[in-house]
Amino acid sequence: MQHPETPARTGQWFTSSTSRQWWFDSGARTLDFAYTGAMGTNPEWERLHSPGDLAAWLEGRFNESDGAVSERDLTDARGLREAIASIASALSVNGSPDPQQVDVINLFAATADVPPRLAGGGMKAGRTTVRTGQALSTMAREAVFLFGEAQHERIRECAADDCALVFYDESRSNNRRWCSMQRCGNRAKVRSHRARNAAR
Incomplete structure (x- = not known):
């Protein structure tokens, strides 16, 4: 069983507007949950259409x-999300x-968790x-931990100018900048490489 402060499996596949799939690890299960629809800039990212979803x-x-999962559970989940x-x-923007x-979040966290x-x-x-x-209560308690004073500075927005994805920086060095190295991190490297070549 997971405790609210114990790392859980994180990350999920997204599809870009050009139908390209890429992996986004938000760094926290509760943020993955937010990205089942509520935080997505792409309407197609909505994943919770039914209790079965x-x-x-x-x-x-x-x-x-x-x-x-009942319809009431789905409504509750969307509210927490x-x-x-x-x-x-x-x-993420201070x-x-x-x-x-x-x-x-506090109301959900006050109910029985796992x-x-x-x-x-x-x-x-x-x-x-x-x-x-x-499960919802456990994710709410994870949110209390992540958003509390000891951790909230690790909630960051991707450093790319054209990306607003939010993640929890769980790295030891506390220096994660990109939503994904395969996506925005790689694009930044390409831009930097081109700029260096142009300067030469």
Whole structure:
């Protein structure tokens, strides 16, 4: 089981406006969740069209997800997603989070999350599956950790002038600049190389 402060599997495939696929690792599961639609600049990035879509996404992030998602769960998930996206966007440009969105995250974080469990024991305490509400609460608690004073400076916007993707810099050196080295990082290298050649 994942604890809110324990790294989770992150990253997902996106398709550009030119139909080219590329991998974006936001650095945090809760930001990946925001990029299922709320933070996407491309309407085609919306992934949560139905309860089944949410179930599939959660199953890919929570190993023991029970796969049961209702329309109410989908509505709740979209509300949490919007709050995460709003605050991440504000922090990435050194802005102040909307207090109402902070309240949304705090409300979800106050509900029962996925309890941590130490492997190796002979007994299983409590449920062995993860309900949708627990998964949402766990991501809200991850957001509380990421957006708190100790970590929020690591919430960054891609340094490319034509990109506004937001990520959590989990690097030890705390110097990540690009949403993806294969996308904006590579384009920056190409531009720099051309500029050096032109200067010569």
